[in-house]
Amino acid sequence: MNHKVAFSFADGKTLFFPVQANEILLDAALRNGIKIPLDCREGVCGTCQGRCESGDYSQDYVDEEALSSLDLQQRKMLTCQTRVKSDAAFYFDFASSLCNAAGPGQLSGTVSQVTQVSASTAILHLVLDPDAPLLDFLPGQYARLLIPGTSSKRSYSFANRPGASNQLQFLIRLLPDGAMSNYIRQRCQVGDRIELEAPLGAFYLRHITRPLVLVAGGTGLSALLGMLDEMAERGCDQPVHLYYGVRDAADLCEAARIQAYAERLPGFRYTEVVSEPTPAWTGKRGYIAEHFDASQWRDSAADMYVCGPPPMVESIKTWLAAQSLENVQLYYEKFTESNV
Numbered sequence: 001m002n003h004k005v006a007f008s009f010a011d012g013k014t015l016f017f018p019v020q021a022n023e024i025l026l027d028a029a030l031r032n033g034i035k036i037p038l039d040c041r042e043g044v045c046g047t048c049q050g051r052c053e054s055g056d057y058s059q060d061y062v063d064e065e066a067l068s069s070l071d072l073q074q075r076k077m078l079t080c081q082t083r084v085k086s087d088a089a090f091y092f093d094f095a096s097s098l099c100n101a102a103g104p105g106q107l108s109g110t111v112s113q114v115t116q117v118s119a120s121t122a123i124l125h126l127v128l129d130p131d132a133p134l135l136d137f138l139p140g141q142y143a144r145l146l147i148p149g150t151s152s153k154r155s156y157s158f159a160n161r162p163g164a165s166n167q168l169q170f171l172i173r174l175l176p177d178g179a180m181s182n183y184i185r186q187r188c189q190v191g192d193r194i195e196l197e198a199p200l201g202a203f204y205l206r207h208i209t210r211p212l213v214l215v216a217g218g219t220g221l222s223a224l225l226g227m228l229d230e231m232a233e234r235g236c237d238q239p240v241h242l243y244y245g246v247r248d249a250a251d252l253c254e255a256a257r258i259q260a261y262a263e264r265l266p267g268f269r270y271t272e273v274v275s276e277p278t279p280a281w282t283g284k285r286g287y288i289a290e291h292f293d294a295s296q297w298r299d300s301a302a303d304m305y306v307c308g309p310p311p312m313v314e315s316i317k318t319w320l321a322a323q324s325l326e327n328v329q330l331y332y333e334k335f336t337e338s339n340v
Contacts (some may be wrong), residue, residue: 001021002019003018003055003084003085003087004019005019005025005028005088005089006088006089006090006136006138007029007034007050007089007090007092007096008053008089008091008095008138009096009149009202010093010202011095011097012200012201012202013095013104013139013199013200014199014201015096015099016136017029017032019084022082024060024082025080025083025084025090026038026041026080029079031101031221032301033100034047034064034099034101035100035101036092036099037094037098037099038079038080038197039081042061043059043060043061043062043063043080043081044065044066046065046066046067046078048078048079049066049076049077049078049092050076050091050092051052051075051091051092051093051136052076052077052082052089053089053090053091053206053207054088054089054206054207055084055086055207056084056086057085057086058083058085059080059082060083060280061081062081063168074292075168075207077090077327089125089138089204089206089331091135091202104144104199105133105135105197106197106312107128107132107195107196107197108128108129108132108193108194108195108196109128109132109166109193110126110129110191110192110194111125111188111189111191111192111193111194112123112125112127112190113125113190114184114188114190116174117171117254118250118251118252119250120248121171121172121218121219121253122171122172122184123159123171123172123253123254124169124170124172125167125168125182126169126170127165127166127168127198128166128167128168128192132166134162134164134166135166135168135199137158137198138162138199139205139223139226140157140201140223140224140226140307140333141157141198141201141204142156142157142198142282143156143158143168143170143196143197143198143199144198144200145170145180145196146194147180147183148188148192148194149183150179150183152180154179155200156170157170157171157175157201157222157223157307157333158223159221159222159223160201160225160226161226161229161230161233162227169225171219171221171254172219173218173219201333203223203305203332205226205230205231205305206303206331208231208238209238210238210301210302210329211238211240211241211301211302211303212237212239212259212302212303212304212305213304213328214227214238214242214243214307215242215304215306215307215308215312215316216243216244216245216307217245217306217308217312217313218245218246218251218308219245220306220307220312220335221253221307223305223307223333224305225254225257228240228242228258228261231261231265232261236265237266239268239269240261240265240267240268240269241268241270242258242268242269242270243273243291244270244271244272245275245308245312246272246274246275247274247275247276247290248274248276249280249283252272252274271291272283272284273287273290273291275287276337286317287315288315289316289318289319292319294323297325297328298327301327301328302318303317303329303331306330306331306332306333306336307332307333307334308334309334309335310334313332313333313334316330317332
């Protein structure tokens with residue numbers, strides 16, 4: 001039985017390849033053209049070190065000089081000694097270029113649907129060409145799209161999990177005067193061709209062993225929808241709390257989809273926060289971090305995934321530091337909206 005393995009690198013690129021049953025991970029990588037830096041191949045030097053972020057694995061031999069007991073607890077591994085027992089994802093703290101590995105794929109697809117889902121947001125549906133290979137990506141990653149009729153490219157997180165049909169979704173923020181925004185509002189038609197490169201990004205769902213806190217600002221929700229789709233499909237035995245913050249209540253979107261997660265994910269909770277509400281808004285107001293409950297993370301660990309504008313991400317990092325919540329592992333993705 002083959003297992004599907006993802007290698008992600010510090011430059012944001014991810015490579016996928018199959019690993020045969022009981023095959024050494026390094027051998028599988030080399031067989032697929034991924035030349036991980038190595039030296040001894042005996043579990044001693046530590047040159048081929050990475051970290052397993054999802055999946056089950058074992059290691060034949062690891063010298064204590066290569067990986068300490070703490071390293072092993074943190075799921076660090078040596079590629080030359082690792083055998084995977086399931087589909088898995090590994091992270092390497094160096095650029096993919098060191099492996100002489102190919103970059104993200106150059107793809108093209110067709111617009112199958114475009115819908116405005118809030119006052120400021122549209123969801124763009126693409127289906128890749130029939131002869132395109134199956135696009136693998138990790139929930140949370142993004143693609144770079146070439147805007148039809150222009151030379152401009154914009155990056156958007158996948159709003160769904162990968163699937164056999166090669167159908168993709170992206171949440172698009174509709175700016176007053178932006179290249180993609182104008183295309184969506186004025187010219188986008190079903191059947192339009194769009195070129196893209198993917199997958200990209202080092203923000204993605206890791207192996208789930210602790211309660212999850214998902215925090216979205218605006219269309220940062222897109223990446224978290226992909227993660228939630230993955231959890232709903234594969235199952236999740238940990239509690240999940242989604243915080244979704246926008247400036248105006250009219251910017252909230254995908255409410256029915258979010259509520260549906262509660263039926264598929266036991267322990268799912270959802271909190272909306274509006275920073276500049278009208279008097280008619282009866283929900284939570286202000287900024288997301290103001291509604292966190294630090295006491296629940298004092299004695300129990302959690303993984304927090306944050307995706308949104310830089311000020312929101314920085315405010316949450318500041319809040320976590322001020323609370324000294326060492327049990328909270330933070331993963332985040334900042335994005336900056338383009339005005340051109």
